Amino acid sequence: MLARDPSPPPLPAEGPIVAKPARGNESYIALVWRRLKRSWTGMAGLWLVVLLLVMAVFAEFLAPMDPKATDVGFAPPQLPSFHDKDGNFVARPRVYALADSADLDPVTFQPVVGPDYDHPRLLGFFTEGAPYKLFGLIPANRHFFASMDGQPVHFLGTDKFGRDVLSRAIHGSRVSLMIALTVVFIITVIGTTVGTVSGYFGGRFDIWMQRFVELVLAFPQLPLYLALTTLIPVTAPTNVFLAFVIIVMSALGWAQMSREVRGKTLALARIEYVRAAMAVGATDRRIILQHILPNVMSHVIVAVTLAIPTVVLLECFLGFLGFAVKPPLISWGLMLQDTATYSVIGTYPWILSPVGFVLATVFAFNALGDGLRDAVDPY
Amino acid sequence: MTVVLAESFAPTVRHDHDGRQDQPIIDARNIEVAFKVEHGVVEAVKDISFQLYRGETIAIVGESGSGKSVTARAVMGLLSRRATVSPKSSICYDGQNILKFPESERRKLRGNRISMIFQEPMSSLNPIYTVGSQIVEAIRVHRKVSRRQAWARALELLRHVQIPEPEARLKQYPHQLSGGQRQRVMIAMALANNPDVLIADEPTTALDVTVQAQILNLIRNLQKELRMAVILITHDLTVVRKFSDYVYVMQHGAMCEHNVTERLFADPQHPYTQRLLAAEPRGRPQPLPEGSGAILEANDVRVCFMLRHGSFLKPDWRELVAVDDLGLKLCRHETLGLVGESGSGKTTFGQALLRLIDTRRGEIRFDGQPIQGLSRNEMRPLRSRMQIVFQDPFSSLNPRMTIGQIIEEGLVVNSIGATRAERVDRVREALVSAGMPGDILSRFPHEFSGGQRQRVAIARAIALEPEFILLDEPTSALDLSVQAQIIDLLRKLQDERGLSYLFISHDLKVVRALCHRVIVMQHGKIVEQGPVDEVLTNPKTAYTERLVRAAFDVA
Numbered sequence: 001m002l003a004r005d006p007s008p009p010p011l012p013a014e015g016p017i018v019a020k021p022a023r024g025n026e027s028y029i030a031l032v033w034r035r036l037k038r039s040w041t042g043m044a045g046l047w048l049v050v051l052l053l054v055m056a057v058f059a060e061f062l063a064p065m066d067p068k069a070t071d072v073g074f075a076p077p078q079l080p081s082f083h084d085k086d087g088n089f090v091a092r093p094r095v096y097a098l099a100d101s102a103d104l105d106p107v108t109f110q111p112v113v114g115p116d117y118d119h120p121r122l123l124g125f126f127t128e129g130a131p132y133k134l135f136g137l138i139p140a141n142r143h144f145f146a147s148m149d150g151q152p153v154h155f156l157g158t159d160k161f162g163r164d165v166l167s168r169a170i171h172g173s174r175v176s177l178m179i180a181l182t183v184v185f186i187i188t189v190i191g192t193t194v195g196t197v198s199g200y201f202g203g204r205f206d207i208w209m210q211r212f213v214e215l216v217l218a219f220p221q222l223p224l225y226l227a228l229t230t231l232i233p234v235t236a237p238t239n240v241f242l243a244f245v246i247i248v249m250s251a252l253g254w255a256q257m258s259r260e261v262r263g264k265t266l267a268l269a270r271i272e273y274v275r276a277a278m279a280v281g282a283t284d285r286r287i288i289l290q291h292i293l294p295n296v297m298s299h300v301i302v303a304v305t306l307a308i309p310t311v312v313l314l315e316c317f318l319g320f321l322g323f324a325v326k327p328p329l330i331s332w333g334l335m336l337q338d339t340a341t342y343s344v345i346g347t348y349p350w351i352l353s354p355v356g357f358v359l360a361t362v363f364a365f366n367a368l369g370d371g372l373r374d375a376v377d378p379y
Numbered sequence: 380m381t382v383v384l385a386e387s388f389a390p391t392v393r394h395d396h397d398g399r400q401d402q403p404i405i406d407a408r409n410i411e412v413a414f415k416v417e418h419g420v421v422e423a424v425k426d427i428s429f430q431l432y433r434g435e436t437i438a439i440v441g442e443s444g445s446g447k448s449v450t451a452r453a454v455m456g457l458l459s460r461r462a463t464v465s466p467k468s469s470i471c472y473d474g475q476n477i478l479k480f481p482e483s484e485r486r487k488l489r490g491n492r493i494s495m496i497f498q499e500p501m502s503s504l505n506p507i508y509t510v511g512s513q514i515v516e517a518i519r520v521h522r523k524v525s526r527r528q529a530w531a532r533a534l535e536l537l538r539h540v541q542i543p544e545p546e547a548r549l550k551q552y553p554h555q556l557s558g559g560q561r562q563r564v565m566i567a568m569a570l571a572n573n574p575d576v577l578i579a580d581e582p583t584t585a586l587d588v589t590v591q592a593q594i595l596n597l598i599r600n601l602q603k604e605l606r607m608a609v610i611l612i613t614h615d616l617t618v619v620r621k622f623s624d625y626v627y628v629m630q631h632g633a634m635c636e637h638n639v640t641e642r643l644f645a646d647p648q649h650p651y652t653q654r655l656l657a658a659e660p661r662g663r664p665q666p667l668p669e670g671s672g673a674i675l676e677a678n679d680v681r682v683c684f685m686l687r688h689g690s691f692l693k694p695d696w697r698e699l700v701a702v703d704d705l706g707l708k709l710c711r712h713e714t715l716g717l718v719g720e721s722g723s724g725k726t727t728f729g730q731a732l733l734r735l736i737d738t739r740r741g742e743i744r745f746d747g748q749p750i751q752g753l754s755r756n757e758m759r760p761l762r763s764r765m766q767i768v769f770q771d772p773f774s775s776l777n778p779r780m781t782i783g784q785i786i787e788e789g790l791v792v793n794s795i796g797a798t799r800a801e802r803v804d805r806v807r808e809a810l811v812s813a814g815m816p817g818d819i820l821s822r823f824p825h826e827f828s829g830g831q832r833q834r835v836a837i838a839r840a841i842a843l844e845p846e847f848i849l850l851d852e853p854t855s856a857l858d859l860s861v862q863a864q865i866i867d868l869l870r871k872l873q874d875e876r877g878l879s880y881l882f883i884s885h886d887l888k889v890v891r892a893l894c895h896r897v898i899v900m901q902h903g904k905i906v907e908q909g910p911v912d913e914v915l916t917n918p919k920t921a922y923t924e925r926l927v928r929a930a931f932d933v934a
Contacts (some may be wrong), residue, residue, distance in 0.1 A: 003458040028779065028823075272775035273785075275735060276836070278755075280789035280843065281762030290788070 011136035035375035042371015048364035056174045063167035064146035064153055066130035067330055069379035071152045071162040074348045078154050080232050084115035094120040095153050106163030121147040159338055159351035169354050175331040180311040184304055186250035187257050192300055195261025196292055200269050229323040237327050245324050260303055264296045308360040316358050332358050404575055404608050405431040411465035412449050423449045425633045436609040438623035447612045451578050455495050456485040491521040494569035498581040500561035504553040510564050511549030515572045536567040548636040559590035559696055578610045587720040588885055588929035595622055620644055628652045657834035658860035660892040664714055665874055667895055671711040674847050674879045678706040680741030682731045701727045703903040714880040716894035724903040725883045729849050733765055734758050763793045766840035770852035772832035776824040782835055783820030789843045809842035814868055830861035847879045854889055866892050887930035891915055899923050
C-alpha cells in the first residue's frame, strides 16, 4: 500500500510495538480547534459570533438608552466629538444635540437647526442611565457607554418615533438571534432524529419518510408563511405570536437538515465499524447513539452554523413584511419595516442601520461554518 | 552496452552499476523532498540517488510511507504544492537537469518522454470521456497530427496492449471496462508517444492476482519491444524479483540498499532489507487435534441481491446470485481458507455465515444449533461466541471512540464483567494478547499505524473470548512485514485459545501459512476444496492453477 500524499511522518519500525502517539493524546475538540485556528475567516467568524451573543445577552447594559424612550423623531446620528465650541481639542468625548437656534432662515423662514455647542453632553463608560433589570432579575442602571448625566444620545440617530436606533438594534439582536437559535435547535433535533433513523433502518420506512420530506421541501414557502401567520388572530399576545412564528419556521425547515443527515447516515451504516458493532451484538439503539450519531455530529454542527443565517434573513424578510414579530418586541426585521417607504430612506438613511447588524450576523455564522467544515474531519 | 533479453522471467540485463560507459537516461542525485505541515516540515525523501539506463527495469521497493511514490512524482514533476525539492537535488534526463526546467518545458516531457502509470485504474481515467478520446488527447497534446491519424494510432496502441476487440473499446467509457482492461488503457496512454522512461507506480496493487501477472508481463514485453527504461515502484517482492534488473530499497525516505536484483535477493546487506525479505509469510499451522467436532456447518446457503434494470416506469428486477448454494464445515481449532478473486462472493458468504447478511435459503449451524432463521435479537446471545475482523483497519474502528471504548463495547453489550474495573482488566488482557501495550485505553485509533489498528481490531474480537472468528482479508491492507507479524499473532492466538478461523483471502501465500483446508470460490460457486497442500501443489482446475501461479511463481 502506498502512502497518501503528502507522506505521513516516518513511523518507527513495527518490530517491537511501541504505542506511538501521532501528536500526543489529543481529544477531538482539541484537533478541531487547532485546525479551525488555521482559517482566519473562520476565527473572525467565531469572534464575531461570540460578540453577537454577548451583545444579545447583555443588551440592556450595552445599549446606551432605553429602546422605548422617545425623543425627537428622525434625529440624525450624533458622533462622539473631541472638540468644543471653538474647535479646540478636549479630552472628554461629547456629543452635541441638535437644537433650535432662535434664528429663522432669512429665505425660507424655517427655524435654523444646528449643534447646540452650549450644552455638550459628556460621554463616559459605565454611566448611570435608564434603569433596567439585567436578565430580568437584577435591577441596575449602569450602561456601557452613554452620556454621563443620563441625557439622550443617539449614535445611530432615531426612528420616526424618536427612539434610539442603536439601542433598538442591540435589543433587536436578542429577539432575532433567539428566533434563529430556537428554530435551528428544533430543526436540528427533528432533522437529525428523522435523518439517522430513516438512513439507518432504510427499507419501506425510509422510502415513505423521504417522500414526506420531499413534500415538505416542495411546499411553496412564502405563501404558506403568509397564510399561516394570518391564521393567528391579531389580538393574540406577542409571545404567542412569536411562538407561532417559530413553530411555522421549524415545521418547514427540518426537512433539509434531515436530508443531509440521512445521506451521511446511509454511508456510515455500511461502514465496517458499524458492522463490527453488529457482530458483537450491539442493539440498533446503541449503534445509532454510539456509532452513527457522533460521526454525523460534525456535519450537523456545520449545517447548524449555516442554517442560522438563513433563519436570521428569513426573520428579517418576514419582519419587513410585518409577519414575524409584533411590537412591543423589537427585532431587526421589524425595525426595517420603517424603511418600506423610499422617500424615508432617502432622507433618513440611518434607519437602515439594522441591515449592518444582519450582514454582520450572516457573515459571522457563514464564516464560522466554512471554517468548521474544513476542521471537523481531522482524521 | 548490449541488452540481451531472454524469454525467461529471470532478469537477464546485467550491468556493473558504477563501471558502465553508457550514459544513464535518468540520473537522479541527492533528491530531497520536504512537505510543509502544521509544525514545520516533514522530510519525505532524503538524499536519494539512482540511475536508470535504457532498456532496463529498476525497482524501488519499500513499505507505505517510505517515500517511493514521492520520488517517482519528483521525477515526473507531479509533486503537490506543499512539497519543496531541495536546490541541491538534480534529476538529469538525457544529461539535462530537468528540475531546472520551467514548467512549460517539463510539461513537454511529461506524458511524452517520461510517462507514468498509476495505482488506481478506476480513478485515473476520466469517466465522462470515451477511452479512445482520452488516448487521442494524450497523443495530440504532444504531437501535431490529424485527428484521424491520432485515432489510428490509438487503435494500434490498444492492439499493442492486447485488449480484445480494440475497435469497439475505443468508443467505450471507462466504466464499461474491467480493472485489468482499464490498466491496459492506462498503459496504452502512457505509451502513446513512445516514451523513453515509463514509471509504473504500483501498477497492479489494485488488481486481482491473476490479472496482476498479465499486466506485468505486458509491461515487460512492451519494454523489450520499445527499448524503454522502466521504474517499477512496488512493495511486492515477488514482482521485484520477477521483473526488475536492479533494486533500490527505501525506508523512511532514505535509501538503505541497492544492488542487482539477483545479488540483493541472494545476499541482502542492510538489516531492513533482510527483514523485508524475511517478512514473506512463512510457517505452517499446527496440525489439527484428533476428532475435533464441527463448530460451524453450512449447507446450500444462497445469498441474492436484487438489481434493478430497465427504466423507472417499467422496472425489471433481476436477481444476482452472489453465493450459490454453498456449504462448508469448520471444525474446532481449524483454519479454513476461503480463496477467490474479487467478486467471487467470498466476503458475502462469510458475512452470511455470521448472519450479518440475510440468506435466501440454506442451513447454517453454529455449534450444532441452527441459526439461519434467528432474528437479530435471537442472535445476540450467540454474538460473543463468533467474531469478525475486517480487511481495512482504518474503517473498522470508530474514529470517535477511544481504544478502550471500542474493545469494551462488546463486553458492555453482552453484559460480561460485573464492574467497569473488571471489564477494563479484560480489555487490557485482550490488548496484551494481541501484542499491544495495555495502557493505550484512552487513545484514539488515528494515533496508530495500520498494523497496530489491526491488532486493536483483533483485540476487540478476542476480548469476547469467541470460539470462532471470521477473518476477512485481515492482512491485505497491511505492509508485508506487518502482515507476517499479524499472521504469527493469529496462529499464536489459535494455539492458546483453541480458536477456529474462517480466513478469507486472495493471497495464497498467507493461506498456506495459516490454513488447514482451503475452499476456492469463483462466481459464487465452489470450484475446488481440500487440504491446503493438496490444493496448492496439485490444483485441479485452471482457475486455481492461475491463482497458485500468481502467488508463488517466481521463476
